[in-house]
Amino acid sequence: MEFGIFNSVCVLPRYVEQHGDAAEHDRIMDEVAYVEAADKAGFKYAWVTEHHFLTTYSHLSANESFLAYAAARTNNIHLGSGIFNITPPVNHPARIAERVAMLDHLSGGRFEFGTGRGSSTTEQKGFGIEDSELTREMVAETLPQIVRMWKDEEYSYDGKFFTMPPRNVLPKPFSKPHPPIWMAAGSPGTFDLAAELGVGVLCFGFSSPEALTPLVSRYKEKIEDCKNPVGGFVNNNVMVTTQMLCMEDGAKARKVFLDADTNYFIGILFHYLDTFPRPSGIPDWPATLPPVTPEQLDAGIASGEMAIGTPDEVAKTVERYVGTGADQLSFGMLSTSISLENCQEAVETFGKHVLPQFDKDPVHSTTKQRLAAK
Numbered sequence: 001m002e003f004g005i006f007n008s009v010c011v012l013p014r015y016v017e018q019h020g021d022a023a024e025h026d027r028i029m030d031e032v033a034y035v036e037a038a039d040k041a042g043f044k045y046a047w048v049t050e051h052h053f054l055t056t057y058s059h060l061s062a063n064e065s066f067l068a069y070a071a072a073r074t075n076n077i078h079l080g081s082g083i084f085n086i087t088p089p090v091n092h093p094a095r096i097a098e099r100v101a102m103l104d105h106l107s108g109g110r111f112e113f114g115t116g117r118g119s120s121t122t123e124q125k126g127f128g129i130e131d132s133e134l135t136r137e138m139v140a141e142t143l144p145q146i147v148r149m150w151k152d153e154e155y156s157y158d159g160k161f162f163t164m165p166p167r168n169v170l171p172k173p174f175s176k177p178h179p180p181i182w183m184a185a186g187s188p189g190t191f192d193l194a195a196e197l198g199v200g201v202l203c204f205g206f207s208s209p210e211a212l213t214p215l216v217s218r219y220k221e222k223i224e225d226c227k228n229p230v231g232g233f234v235n236n237n238v239m240v241t242t243q244m245l246c247m248e249d250g251a252k253a254r255k256v257f258l259d260a261d262t263n264y265f266i267g268i269l270f271h272y273l274d275t276f277p278r279p280s281g282i283p284d285w286p287a288t289l290p291p292v293t294p295e296q297l298d299a300g301i302a303s304g305e306m307a308i309g310t311p312d313e314v315a316k317t318v319e320r321y322v323g324t325g326a327d328q329l330s331f332g333m334l335s336t337s338i339s340l341e342n343c344q345e346a347v348e349t350f351g352k353h354v355l356p357q358f359d360k361d362p363v364h365s366t367t368k369q370r371l372a373a374k
Contacts, residue, residue, distance in 0.1 A: 004045030004330035041351025047082030071107040080112030116184035177232030180366035195222035198229025200237035233373030244331035260336035311353035
């Protein structure tokens with residue numbers, strides 16, 4: 001099992017109360033410090049989302065800028081777009097190809113290309129996409145063309161969603177043949193598509209770890225049969241994003257989690273990301289789920305369902321995710337109202353006590369798969 005973090009620049013009301021007019025700027029810089037802390041603690045990946053127009057939930061619109069800055073501030077951690085929206089009305093495919101290649105150069109080959117179609121009608125309609133289902137066709141058209149742009153010096157295309165006259169898209173990637181490709185997935189059909197294309201999966205762990213097992217198993221079975229990947233090599237990988245709060249003082253970890261407004265975050269997530277499958281029991285915004293009680297939290301920790309508490313308690317939850325067959329766990333700690341200081345303490349504690357138990361290979365799995373395909 002490898003480990004990563006997830007960056008999204010959520011600016012929740014409690015954080016605004018504490019930071020006032022500086023809240024947005026402070027949270028952006030918190031996220032940079034989070035990446036730096038994860039790099040020092042031995043985490044292998046940082047995933048930087050792309051969202052537009054989603055007040056409070058995510059202010060991370062120009063993630064290519066964030067990624068370039070983070071590349072200059074880190075040494076070993078791989079930096080991934082989690083995601084770049086590759087629908088042409090949001091980002092022209094040639095601009096995506098250019099950004100990926102440039103970030104690959106600037107990071108010295110540490111960039112991971114996570115792709116997706118966006119998950120919010122607020123965003124899609126903001127860019128003139130009135131039918132969400134069309135975004136599936138857009139991604140199916142654009143992803144192979146982006147790969148072509150990295151290879152062809154005289155590239156041209158005349159398609160349904162975009163056209164280009166003959167042009168040489170520059171620069172070409174630093175990594176050969178190109179950075180690893182991933183796809184955001186929230187449904188069984190998208191897991192299947194990712195396997196057919198030979199790309200990694202980026203997903204969220206909204207329920208128990210075992211709920212992911214059938215999806216991961218099906219993906220792993222299908223990707224073994226992938227003979228013609230969309231890219232130059234198969235990236236056999238499943239990343240799951242969840243929460244984590246690992247501290248030497250288990251009582252402190254519990255208190256910090258209970259004060260982090262997790263229920264508010266879940267409510268606004270499903271309010272905005274309205275193309276996601278919606279779990280039963282999630283009320284319509286602005287209503288939110290009741291806050292987690294101390295008794296519920298203790299039960300979740302004891303069962304190994306919540307990665308909160310002491311290193312031993314958190315390791316128990318990691319074991320459950322290992323059992324799903326997933327390859328990577330990433331933690332979106334700053335999505336809530338947690339302070340940067342508590343986040344950094346948790347990252348350092350996890351890196352010292354839990355990470356070495358599960359990740360004993362210094363080489364990133366994506367690097368191994370890319371090099372093996374040469």
